[in-house]
Amino acid sequence: MVRVSRSLSIPRSELTWRATTSGGPGGQHANRTLSRVEVRFDVERSSALGPRQRSRLLERLGPVVRASSSDQRSQAQNRRIATERLVVRLATALRAEVPRRPTTPTKGSAERRLEGKRRRAEVKRNRSARLDPDG
Numbered sequence: 001m002v003r004v005s006r007s008l009s010i011p012r013s014e015l016t017w018r019a020t021t022s023g024g025p026g027g028q029h030a031n032r033t034l035s036r037v038e039v040r041f042d043v044e045r046s047s048a049l050g051p052r053q054r055s056r057l058l059e060r061l062g063p064v065v066r067a068s069s070s071d072q073r074s075q076a077q078n079r080r081i082a083t084e085r086l087v088v089r090l091a092t093a094l095r096a097e098v099p100r101r102p103t104t105p106t107k108g109s110a111e112r113r114l115e116g117k118r119r120r121a122e123v124k125r126n127r128s129a130r131l132d133p134d135g
Contacts, residue, residue, distance in 0.1 A: 002083060004090045010048045015086075016040040017079065022070035036070035037078040039086050053094060060093040 001009040019034035042064055043049065043057045057065070067085035069078040105113075 002087060004087050005094060007050075008048065008053060008090070008094065010041065010046070010090075014041065014046050014048060015083075016042070019075055033073075033075070035073055035075050035078055036068065037075060037082045038066060038068040039079070039082045041065045041086060041090070057090065057093055061089065065089060 001011055002015065003009045016039070018038045018040070020036045020038070021032070021034060022036040043054060043061065044063045046054070049057065065086060067082050067089060069081035069085065071081055072078050
C-alpha cells in the first residue's frame, strides 16, 4: 500500500510502472540501463478512491496521474523517488483550499503604506530640475 493521506492508501497493484533509458550524457551506462522510471495511476479505474476524491482528482489532475524520475543511476532509487512524487501530486490535489476571507487593513499597515508613498513622492520631487533664481 502507498499511503497518500490519512483517508487514502493506494494498493501497489493499481500503480503501473514503466522503465526506460534515461538519456542524456553518461555513456554506455545511460544508453543501456533502464534506470528512468515512470509510475502511472489511473484515477478513473481506481477502487481505492471515494467519489469526492475521484471527482477532485479528475478535475485537478485528469484521468491518469504520472510521475517520473531519472535522478539516480539505480532503477530502485528512481522507483522510490517517482512514487514519492506521485504521492505529493495526489496529496496536493486532494487538499481542500480554504477560501480567503477578506479583511480590512490594520491602522498601522495603512499608515506605513501612506508613509512609504509620501517618501517616494519626496524622492521624485527632489529629482526634478529646480531653477534657482540666485544662481
